[in-house]
Amino acid sequence: MSSPDGMPPLSAVIRAHDLAAKKELGQNFLLDLNLTSKIARMAGDLPGSDILEVGPGPGGLTRGLLMEGARRVVAVEKDRRCIAALEEVAAHYPGRLTVIEGDALQIDPLEHLTPPIRIAANLPYNVGTELLTRWLTPPSWPPFWTSMTLMFQKEVALRITAKVGDDHYGRLAILCQWRSDPRIVMHLPPEAFTPPPKVHSAVVHLKALAQPRFPADAKVLSRVVAQAFGQRRKMLRSSLKPLGDVEPLLEQVGIPPTARAEEIGLEAFCALARAVAARQT
Structure with a gap:
């Protein structure tokens, strides 16, 4: 029995290539091509974009992206066992899928991609947040x-x-919302995956802003927010002490020194970061 794209079902691919998911690689596979196609459609203009995918596994989302018309997909996969299955997908879609074997934390796939570029991935749980942080903190903006x-x-x-x-x-909310517009577009129960994880999952779509929502130096803002939320139950005048005498700066930007980090919005944190940076010059 073939799938909507004319290839074998993913369950058969997993059996043929002995691709049981490995917990140490953070693997949980999506096998329903109707579901992966739905996720692919949420990525935006696929025919007009190159797509970077990290952790494709046996190729469920990869096939969804290609079925939905992605101009080109560059798939980075660390698990050597999955490469042969992905090469079969590449052969089914000539010239539209490039498979790179390697660790996404250590390689630069940009030489294989042509703008505009979108990222779409069922990220391995053990590196997902680190990859997101890297993609949101490039040397220059826009990314x-x-x-x-x-x-x-x-x-x-x-x-x-x-x-x-x-x-x-x-911290993660501020990092994401400072430079992008993030929203949850889908919720998935554990049983949608093989093997089922112990937690529910969600798909987040983040649209890059042309410039950060409020002006601030990225490194200073990161340091301020890290200190503020590092001891989130403390008042800011205490949690921010490693930055020096911050009470005058807090009052200058209209933040009560007795406030806690969870009470302070993005705009106010950016104002505080500007004040900290100005004092350092």
């Missing part, structure tokens, strides 16, 4: 990507999209 459509554990997705006062609001 190489126009949007990212990424699968995370539901808790991480909530941290990305959290607002002031939410339990999940913190």
